[in-house]
Amino acid sequence: MESGEMKLVTLHVNGRPFRRAIVPSTTLLEFLRDEIDLTGTKRGCDMGECGVCTVMLDGKPVLSCLLLAAEAEGAEVTTVEGIARGNELHPVQEALVAHGAIQCGFCTPAMVVNAVHLLERRPAPTREEVKECISGTICRCTGYTKIEKAILAAAGGDSGEGGKEA
Amino acid sequence: MRMPPFRFERPAELRQALDLLRELDGAGNGYVLSAGGTDLVPMMKSQPVSVGSLISLTKLKALGGIRLDPGKSLSLGALVTLGDLSSDAAVRETFPCIAETAGKIATPQIRNRATVGGNLLVDNRCIYFNQSEQNRLAHTPCFKAGGETCHLVPKTARGDDPLCRARFVSDLAPVLLLLHATIRIASTAGERSLPLRDFHLPDGISRNRLGRGEILTRIDVPLPGPSAGVLYEKLRIRNAIDFPSLGVAVSLGRIPGGGTRFGAALTGVHTRPVVMQVDEAARGSREESVDSLIAGISRAVTPFRQGFFPPDYLRKMIPVLIRRNMEKLLRKA
Incomplete structure (x- = not known):
């Protein structure tokens, strides 16, 4: 134990309460992955640069590596595990698969969370809005183009380039 | 990456928070204040020293809205x-x-x-300070890291002001x-x-x-601000994530009693923000006013090599960004 002082917190994640004793320096990312085994949210740089740890806090995307778990008390946390309905994928997830917008998959949970938030706010986003939405999340495989196409397709089938996507 | 341990306090009222700070100061205990935490948390992850208490301000309604x-x-x-x-x-x-x-x-x-x-x-940045532990081990610690040297201006000695050029x-x-x-x-x-x-x-x-x-x-x-408003342009490699390598704000407004006031302010190229205003009435022509604004504000900053852009380039971009944005404001005025 790195500190004698533990703190009891209750966090609401994907609609369920989780009560755990943690050291106060525990980040939300550490809480999700290490305390409640929700490992869909990824740990990348852990310094707020790469964006792969993105989750929603009260419906807005935030970096869970920069947020103390204790600060999330009283808020609703949504992770990638809370996006699909059972076995039914969200249209954003379907589109990412269909467009081959996933290679190593490490940024995908964050891309999903960002895109779901965008489409909740802007059901028919422009390509620029899609780019802005994913601008805080680094993908080292795809070059982003397929991710942009997938999100635009999930919004209504237009890939933003005049043609229909398969 | 674990942060060093700290006590966590999230007071509900401003008065409570201020009393807590006074109490901690009185007892000689360390603390840091945290709002969004987006600057603080990476700093705490990269520094091995404990901050004592972390006082979260996020519940203070007096600071909202x-x-x-x-x-x-x-x-x-x-x-x-x-x-x-x-x-x-x-x-x-x-x-x-x-x-x-x-x-x-x-x-x-x-x-x-x-x-x-x-x-x-937001904390000042330096390429020698904001680094991983591994990178920092390659240098002797600088003043900002508690050491006795400045890698940007090696002749700096304790007692100098500024001590740190971050x-x-x-x-x-x-x-x-x-x-x-x-x-x-x-x-x-x-x-x-x-x-x-x-x-x-x-x-x-x-x-x-x-x-x-x-x-x-x-x-x-x-209210009201300068009549023709303010514009800000940010020079950086990526259109997201990056701090400004150079940030230029310009303003254009009328002086009470006639004439035009040109303003500029810079960030990213000095230890503090630098702001300057020039009145057209005092300077003759519009061109002379803008020239004098550029000359004055350029003298007030000291860019160092801090990444991709060399300092000479940053110096050359100051007049470019001031003129470009001033012209936009003049077209609007």
């Missing part, structure tokens, strides 16, 4: 997130430049936590300076307010006049 007092001022709570600032209708209506600038900071996810107060207080990187500061913003600071002794232009210090370690036991509560922007 955007209040428009028509014809008088726009008051921004220090805890307003950059995301809310960039989309707020009252801000977009009164000072679109504040909203646009907020939208250029960091990334969408960071803007949903990072605050306007935090942006004015650069100021707030994007909002230059804009708020040209809008003549004042800030409010609370302590157990009461509330004081001071012009933002008197707040920042020319040293990368001491950085500003926020004292122990004090909390930045609000930023007030007087």
Whole structure:
């Protein structure tokens, strides 16, 4: 134990309460992955640069590596595990698969969370809005183009380039 | 990456928070204040020393909200997130430049936590300081890291001012300076307010006049601003994430009694933000006014090699960005 002082917190994640004793320096990312085994949210740089740890806090995307778990008390946390309905994928997830917008998959949970938030706010986003939405999340495989196409397709089938996507 | 242990406190009222700070100061115990935490948490992860207590300000309602007092001022709570600032209708209506600038900071996810107060207080950056532990081991510790050297200006000695040349990187500061913003600071002794232009210090370690036991509560922007407004342009490699390598704000307004006032403010290229205004009446022609503004403000900054852009390039970009944006304002005026 790195500190004698533990703190009891209750966090609401994907609609369920989780009560755990943690050291106060525990980040939300550490809480999700290490305390409640929700490992869909990824740990990348852990310094707020790469964006792969993105989750929603009260419906807005935030970096869970920069947020103390204790600060999330009283808020609703949504992770990638809370996006699909059972076995039914969200249209954003379907589109990412269909467009081959996933290679190593490490940024995908964050891309999903960002895109779901965008489409909740802007059901028919422009390509620029899609780019802005994913601008805080680094993908080292795809070059982003397929991710942009997938999100635009999930919004209504237009890939933003005049043609229909398969 | 684990942070060193700390005590966590999240007071519910400003008074409670201030009393807590006084108590900790009285007992000689260390603490840090945390709002969005987006600057603080990476710093704590990369530094091996414990901060003592972390005092979260996030429940303090006195530090929240955007209040428009028509014809008088726009008051921004220090805890307003950059995301809310960039989309707020009252801000977009009164000072679109504040909203646009907020939208250029960091990334969408960071803007949903990072605050306007935090942006004015953001730690200064240096390529020798803001590094991984492994990288820092390759250098002797600098003054900012508690050591006895400066890698940018090796002849610096303790007692010099500035001791540290780490650069100021707030994007909002230059804009708020040209809008003549004042800030409010609370302590157990009461509330004081001071012009933002008197707040920042020319040293990368001491950085500003926020004292122990004090909390930045609000930023007030007087109405109306400069008649033709303010524009901000940010030079950086990526259109997201990056701090400004150079940030230039310009303003154009009328002087009471006739004539035009040209303003400029810079960030990213000095230890503190630098602001300057020139009145056309005092300078003859418009061209001479802008020339004198550029010459004056360029003399006031000292860019160092801090990444991709060499200092000579940054110096050359100062007049480019000032003229480009001043022309846009002149076309609008």
